[in-house]
Amino acid sequence: MSYKVLITEDINESGKELLREQGYEIRMGTGIDEETVLKEASDCDAILTRNATISRRIMENCPKLKAISMHGVGVNGIDVKSATELGIQVTNAAKANQNSVAEYTIGLILLLAKRTFEYNEGLKAGNWEIRSICGMDLEGKTLGIIGVGTIGTMVAKKAFYGLGMNVIGHKRRLTKPMKTEYGILTNDLDEVIRSADFLSLHVPLTSSTRNLLSAEKLALMKPTAYLINTARGEVTDEKALTKILAEKKIAGAAIDVFDGGIPNMNNPILHLDNVIVSPHTAAFTGRSLERMSYQAALGIVETLKGQVPTFPVNNPNPIDKAS
Structure with a gap:
């Protein structure tokens, strides 16, 4: 037919x-x-x-x-x-696209840790002294993962086995903490947020995950921590995130997804110097x-x-x- x-x-x-x-x-x-x-x-x-x-x-x-x-x-x-x-x-x-997104996420973590974009932009602007700022080693740092499904698990394994990071993941349906081959899983969202040096989001957009990272939850992050979002923009309170980044209350972020899909070019989050942005391309290989x-x-x-x-x-x- x-x-x-x-x-x-x-x-x-x-x-x-x-x-x-x-x-x-x-x-x-x-x-x-x-x-x-x-x-x-x-x-x-x-x-x-x-x-x-x-x-x-x-x-x-x-x-x-x-x-x-x-x-x-x-x-x-x-x-x-x-x-x-x-x-x-x-x-x-x-x-x-699970592996593509997981690899992209690891790439963003590395770019943030090694401050690659700052070096790139500084040197192209003629600032050789940009090399005086320091990146960090990832070995021994803690990766917090919100949403340990297929992609979250891939990210966890790549970070643990490939980079020597500690992993703590949030899984809502757990009744008690659980040890895995690559780290610890818990249903305590606040603990994951507080512990993370890098906090990566891997949850679908549902009524229960919309604004999951509210202003209150974002305030739990370490001032030295970075946020990575390759999930959905609406999972975070974008206004609250913009404010906390602008005020340098966290170290920075890498954002591939935005509230509403395509961001307005006047969106202030696009113009912050501690944010790496990309146009929802984590899966695009x-x-x-x-x-x-x-x-x-x-x-x-x-x-x-x-x-x-x-x-x-x-x-x-x-x-x-x-x-």
């Missing part, structure tokens, strides 16, 4: 090729605003999205829609609850983008074939959808 698939933004060829092999018609989107997506998906059987918000209104006005697949892991841009109620399968590319494209397309193929998807996000109510 020939199905139509809207791809809201361009993706690596691997995913498109998989869809073409099934005989599906691919429609490349021209915008990610609600009206454009609604118009272009109106007769589609599936949507593959990167940054578009897929609302209930879109779902209700696309009568053939059976699958929505996320090019990546986080699905906070998709109304999963509504999709479930409407019998629409949501999938993602759950195992596409050639291999990772290939895997994300393929896994996102795979979820659509599996769903449209009536198979249980490899990377399901929800378990939709079985209702009859027009084909």
Whole structure:
């Protein structure tokens, strides 16, 4: 059967090729605003999205829609609850980018510790004396990890085995501290924050993690500590973080994600001299983008074939959808 698939933004060829092999018609989107997506998906059987918000209104006005697949892991841009109620399968590319993000996180920790960007900018400005500032060795320093899932565990192991760091991780469902091969896990969030020389965030964005690092929690950090966020911008209180960084109450931060996605260029956090920023690119390697494209397309193929998807996000109510 020939199905139509809207791809809201361009993706690596691997995913498109998989869809073409099934005989599906691919429609490349021209915008990610609600009206454009609604118009272009109106007769589609599936949507593959990167940054578009897929609302209930879109779902209700696309009568053939059976699958929505996320090019990546986080699905906070998709109304999963509504999709479930409407019998629409949501999938993602759950195992596409974990190692890429973990490596990027370790890279940010090294850049902060060794003060590489300060040396780079100072020397390019003609300041040879910038070499008088000192970096730090990571061996023996404590890495605090909030969210010890797949990515958090990879970061922990790379830091422990590769850099000789001590690791303490926060895992909410633990009833008592637990020793692992790479460090200690605890359900005491405050202890993790207080202990960390480097505090790295690896939790998804949910109602319980939004503003998890509030002004109160940020105030628990050591004045010599650094924050690394490659998770979601909304996990921190961005205004409180900006204030604490501007006042030099912590040493600095490396931020790959921002509240609301794309930051306004007037956002003060972009202009602080103790902050490294990047445009949500922790997962953007050639291999990772290939895997994300393929896994996102795979979820659509599996769903449209009536198979249980490899990377399901929800378990939709079985209702009859027009084909």
